[in-house]
Every structure is written in C-alpha cells, then in structure tokens.
Amino acid sequence: MPTTEAARMRQHLETEIARLGAAIGLKGRDVPTFVNHDGAHPFISVGNGVLAYLALERGALCFEHTTRDPDELLFWAFRDATALPALAWANERQYTGDGHLAARWQRRAVLLHTLDPAWARRWRDELAETLGPEHEHRHLLPALPPPPLVPDPAPPGPPAGPGSRPAHRRRWWHRPDASP
Structure with missing residues (x-):
C-alpha cells in the first residue's frame, strides 16, 4: 500500500473500531488498538499492502494473522476483544x-x-x-x-431520597x- 493508501486504511479501521467498540461498550484496553503494549496484548498493523493482527511478548512474536480484507481483520480483533x-x-x-x-x-x-x-x-x-x-x-x-x-427491572420499594445513594444500578x- 502506498503511504497515503495505508493512512486511509488505518483511518478507516480506527473509525470502524471506535464505532464497533462503542456499540458494545468496550473501553480502555479492551478496545482493539494499533499500539504494541507487549505482554501478548494483540494489536493491529497496517503497511506494505497487508493488514496484520499480531501479538508480541517481550519482543517475541506470539501470533500473527495477515490479510488484505479489513472486515477479516475486524473480525479477528473483535473476536478476541469480546473475550x-x-x-x-x-x-x-x-x-x-x-x-x-x-x-x-x-x-x-x-x-x-x-x-x-x-x-x-x-x-x-x-x-x-x-x-x-x-x-x-x-x-x-x-x-x-x-x-x-x-434492562433488568428496578427492584420494588421506595425510591432513594435526595442525597442518598441509589439502591440499584x-x-x-x-x-x-x-x-x-
């Protein structure tokens, strides 16, 4: 992928990851990322015409899946992110x-x-x-x-008074x- 095409693909993936992650309430490190946090935490790489989903542990490759299909990459990422x-x-x-x-x-x-x-x-x-x-x-x-x-039903009983902590979340x- 030329640099501009790789940049466009990364932007597309970032947008989709944010949208999909928000749809199911993922936050923080549960959201698929492009940053290598090491510790076998999977991340995404875009470049050389290939999309990669990989994980490193102390710099050693744990696994790597590659594709040219962004939907395939998103499946891999969210399959793992939902665990x-x-x-x-x-x-x-x-x-x-x-x-x-x-x-x-x-x-x-x-x-x-x-x-x-x-x-x-x-x-x-x-x-x-x-x-x-x-x-x-x-x-x-x-x-x-x-x-x-x-949504689960609210428990029976009187509502919480002003300044009190809600009895039910x-x-x-x-x-x-x-x-x-």
Missing part, C-alpha cells in the same frame, strides 16, 4: 461451573451478534470445530441468534425466558 468483557460479565453474576462457561459463551455470542450476526456464527462454528463432536462442553454452545438484551440481562 474478557464476556468473562467479566459472567463473573459479576457469580455463575459457577458449566453455568459460568455457558453464560460467558452466550454473552460473547450476544456481543459479536450485535456487531455482525455473521461474526457470531463464525465464532460459534470455530468454537464448535475446536471442541470437536465429542467434547463434554459442546452442549453449552450458545444458540444463534442470541436472545435480545433487555441498572444492568443489562438476557430475557428471563432465555438461557444465561
């Missing part, structure tokens, strides 16, 4: 055992489906292939499309009739 927020979501709700894994996978499917339903299908298919047909957790693979997110949950 920790999904884990945090399941941890906050104190799921345990298989329920924790199912909730984490379901949340990740929801986040990816919000960005692009094809990304959620692809991630699920890749996970199913990785697990294989006989894996003990295969039955926990999330259904697609995932259930929609709805609004969170997003899956529909009560849906799996975790």
Whole structure:
C-alpha cells in the first residue's frame, strides 16, 4: 500500500473500531488498538499492502494473522476483544461451573451478534470445530441468534431520597425466558 493508501486504511479501521467498540461498550484496553503494549496484548498493523493482527511478548512474536480484507481483520480483533468483557460479565453474576462457561459463551455470542450476526456464527462454528463432536462442553454452545438484551427491572420499594445513594444500578440481562 502506498503511504497515503495505508493512512486511509488505518483511518478507516480506527473509525470502524471506535464505532464497533462503542456499540458494545468496550473501553480502555479492551478496545482493539494499533499500539504494541507487549505482554501478548494483540494489536493491529497496517503497511506494505497487508493488514496484520499480531501479538508480541517481550519482543517475541506470539501470533500473527495477515490479510488484505479489513472486515477479516475486524473480525479477528473483535473476536478476541469480546473475550474478557464476556468473562467479566459472567463473573459479576457469580455463575459457577458449566453455568459460568455457558453464560460467558452466550454473552460473547450476544456481543459479536450485535456487531455482525455473521461474526457470531463464525465464532460459534470455530468454537464448535475446536471442541470437536465429542467434547463434554459442546452442549453449552450458545444458540444463534442470541436472545435480545433487555434492562433488568428496578427492584420494588421506595425510591432513594435526595442525597442518598441509589439502591440499584441498572444492568443489562438476557430475557428471563432465555438461557444465561
């Protein structure tokens, strides 16, 4: 890519990453970046006609995926960027055992489906292939499309008075009739 084409591609990717990250509430280091933070934290590189998604640990290459397709690069970046927020979501709700894994996978499917339903299908298919047909957790693979997110209901009781701390913080949950 000539320098101006590489600069335009980077600007396009930065814009898309900001838009997609905001759509699912990613913040800070969860947002895909062009900065090498080392520590095996993935980052994006644009140049020489190639888009790269890679990670370094103490300067040694952990992995590198290359493409000329910006959508492929965005899939890789957001496939990985949704892992920790999904884990945090399941941890906050104190799921345990298989329920924790199912909730984490379901949340990740929801986040990816919000960005692009094809990304959620692809991630699920890749996970199913990785697990294989006989894996003990295969039955926990999330259904697609995932259930929609709805705000949880406010708890019963009187509203908080002036100057008092709110008794309840609004969170997003899956529909009560849906799996975790």
